Amino acid sequence: MKIIKLGDKEYPEKLLNIYNPPKKLYVLGNETILNEFGIAIVGSRNCTRYGEQTAKSLAYNLAKNNINVISGMAKGIDSAGHIGCIMGKGKTIAVLGSGFNHIYPKENTYLFKQIINSGGIVITEYEPNTLPNKENFPRRNRIISGLSQGVVVIEAAEKSGSLITAEIALDEGKDVFAVPGNINSQLSKGTNELIKDGAKLVTNVLDILEEY
Numbered sequence: 001m002k003i004i005k006l007g008d009k010e011y012p013e014k015l016l017n018i019y020n021p022p023k024k025l026y027v028l029g030n031e032t033i034l035n036e037f038g039i040a041i042v043g044s045r046n047c048t049r050y051g052e053q054t055a056k057s058l059a060y061n062l063a064k065n066n067i068n069v070i071s072g073m074a075k076g077i078d079s080a081g082h083i084g085c086i087m088g089k090g091k092t093i094a095v096l097g098s099g100f101n102h103i104y105p106k107e108n109t110y111l112f113k114q115i116i117n118s119g120g121i122v123i124t125e126y127e128p129n130t131l132p133n134k135e136n137f138p139r140r141n142r143i144i145s146g147l148s149q150g151v152v153v154i155e156a157a158e159k160s161g162s163l164i165t166a167e168i169a170l171d172e173g174k175d176v177f178a179v180p181g182n183i184n185s186q187l188s189k190g191t192n193e194l195i196k197d198g199a200k201l202v203t204n205v206l207d208i209l210e211e212y
Contacts, residue, residue, distance in 0.1 A: 011025070018146035042162040044160060051155035058154075072094065072144055076155075083114075098133075099129050101128045151176050152202060154191065
């Protein structure tokens with residue numbers, strides 16, 4: 001584990017421009033990718049099969065186009081995004097809402113290792129023994145947004161943490177993309193509202209790539 005402090009030359013340049021940049025980052029893995037072009041993929045922990053497959057497919061195809069994928073290593077859409085990127089031989093960045101001694105969820109310990117072993121990186125602003133407390137996750141979303149050029153939301157309920165990430169991205173003038181979902185599904189209410197409010201509708205990776 002390495003510690004990068006605000007002011008160090010290794011500190012990610014992208015995070016200098018966000019609200020309340022973390023004073024220090026604990027990192028494991030390939031820190032050189034922190035300043036590379038990346039797209040965040042976020043969404044529901046309790047995603048449907050449709051959401052999981054869509055996240056994997058988009059992440060896989062972003063990786064094939066040499067674009068890093070950033071997410072939070074939570075269950076559901078986050079995990080699918082990381083896995084799809086690794087399957088596409090890409091590099092992925094995971095931002096934790098806990099310390100390294102408390103990988104959350106525990107079942108993602110293997111994914112945690114996979115991310116690092118495939119040339120990616122796992123980072124957190126929290127001390128190693130910090131528990132995955134509920135309030136940590138909305139806070140870490142500013143880092144996910146900060147490291148990305150754009151945020152793709154796949155399945156999000158009306159008051160989802162993923163919508164917080166999208167709001168932060170909008171405030172920073174970044175692109176927000178949303179995958180449409182079943183109008184009768186609670187998990188699609190947030191994403192469908194984002195589209196109504198002006199987020200770019202995504203049906204395949206070209207909808208993202210053409211913005212860059």
